[in-house]
Amino acid sequence: MSLDTSQSEEPAIWVENLERRFGSLNAVDGISFSVERGKVVGFIGANGAGKTTTMRILSTLDVPDAGQVRVMGYDVVSQAAEVRRSLGWMPDAFGKYKNLDVMEYLDFFARAYGLKGALRRQRLKEVSEFTELDQIARSPVFTLSKGQSQRLSLARTLLNDPAVLILDEPAAGLDPKARVELKRLVRLLASMGKTLFISSHILSELDEVCDSLLFIENGKILFQGKSDDLKGHSEERLLLEIETEGDPAALLAWLHSSPAVQVDRESGKTCFVSIDATTTSRKELLRDLIKDDLPIVGFRKTERKLEEAFIHHLKVAGERKVGS
Numbered sequence: 167m168s169l170d171t172s173q174s175e176e177p178a179i180w181v182e183n184l185e186r187r188f189g190s191l192n193a194v195d196g197i198s199f200s201v202e203r204g205k206v207v208g209f210i211g212a213n214g215a216g217k218t219t220t221m222r223i224l225s226t227l228d229v230p231d232a233g234q235v236r237v238m239g240y241d242v243v244s245q246a247a248e249v250r251r252s253l254g255w256m257p258d259a260f261g262k263y264k265n266l267d268v269m270e271y272l273d274f275f276a277r278a279y280g281l282k283g284a285l286r287r288q289r290l291k292e293v294s295e296f297t298e299l300d301q302i303a304r305s306p307v308f309t310l311s312k313g314q315s316q317r318l319s320l321a322r323t324l325l326n327d328p329a330v331l332i333l334d335e336p337a338a339g340l341d342p343k344a345r346v347e348l349k350r351l352v353r354l355l356a357s358m359g360k361t362l363f364i365s366s367h368i369l370s371e372l373d374e375v376c377d378s379l380l381f382i383e384n385g386k387i388l389f390q391g392k393s394d395d396l397k398g399h400s401e402e403r404l405l406l407e408i409e410t411e412g413d414p415a416a417l418l419a420w421l422h423s424s425p426a427v428q429v430d431r432e433s434g435k436t437c438f439v440s441i442d443a444t445t446t447s448r449k450e451l452l453r454d455l456i457k458d459d460l461p462i463v464g465f466r467k468t469e470r471k472l473e474e475a476f477i478h479h480l481k482v483a484g485e486r487k488v489g490s
């Protein structure tokens with residue numbers, strides 16, 4: 167009997183000090199992170215940030231220059247075959263076979279996975295129904311739309327029923343309807359207990375479907391956490407939008423002088439601030455503003471948009487670095 171280390175409680179993905187160099191370029195520059203089983207994590211970064219390189223290493227298609235990577239407890243270098251059995255890799259682009267229809271294409275890959283007889287037919291039925299490709303089973307692959315092609319690529323990835331799914335830019339080039347459909351499939355897969363690691367260069371694209379986000383830039387991790395943390399939602403800090411009908415400079419000066427308030431930015435007659443909710447209440451702040459005769463006409467709880475939040479995070483991180 168072989169010992170199945172995937173039964174252990176190791177995270178689905180565990181990466182420690184991973185490095186991958188191409189000549190003098192550190193495409194992946196000593197990154198560490200982990201993804202718990204059953205979670206959906208968004209891997210965000212601009213073009214060339216190092217996403218595909220990292221994902222290819224996770225998927226055993228490339229090897230690290232340094233560091234360690236484990237998928238479902240298996241080492242990607244010394245236990246590559248076990249990793250491949252646990253993992254499905256959906257590349258950002260895939261070759262289409264001109265003479266095959268949808269079902270023939272899936273059947274070809276099911277055979278390549280070694281699925282035989284009734285089991286193969288069963289899996290083909292399951293994945294084609296799941297991705298709703300059963301409705302276009304006899305369409306030639308080259309006639310598919312971008313959204314249908316992405317579903318075909320996902321279906322192929324699901325054939326061996328992997329516990330971990332690595333999806334490289336699955337939403338790229340999709341129209342809004344296909345994007346909604348993709349999100350629905352991601353949610354369904356998550357509800358089935360699968361772990362999903364999904365890359366995108368668009369911050370807001372994955373926000374609603376991901377449990378947490380991982381930002382990469384120039385091969386380094388810039389942020390790992392929940393998008394709510396990034397947007398400023400927390401038990402401790404509250405974001406507020408305060409609008410005056412009077413002189414915005416007076417409001418700004420008052421806010422800057424208040425030790426409880428941190429001013430993020432101002433726009434016209436509105437100031438965006440955060441307060442420490444453990445020591446100051448919204449009510450107290452509003453009462454103090456009115457007591458000092460500031461003509462407040464808007465006072466709302468707010469949140470940062472994800473893009474804005476990320477820029478704010480970088481700014482704060484940069485200020486910390488300068489200050490240290």
Ligand SMILES: Nc1ncnc2c1ncn2[C@@H]1O[C@H](COP(=O)(O)OP(=O)(O)OP(=O)(O)O)[C@@H](O)[C@H]1O
Nearest residue numbers: 188191193211212213214215216217218219220367
């Ligand atoms: N095989 C290779 N040989 C040389 N350089 C490479 C190779 N693969 C990737 N790179 C470089 O490594 C860096 C990271 O590339 P990677 O494809 O991982 O980025 P990415 O975040 O996936 O970007 P994109 O969104 O454009 O796919 C880039 O500068 C890229 O040009």
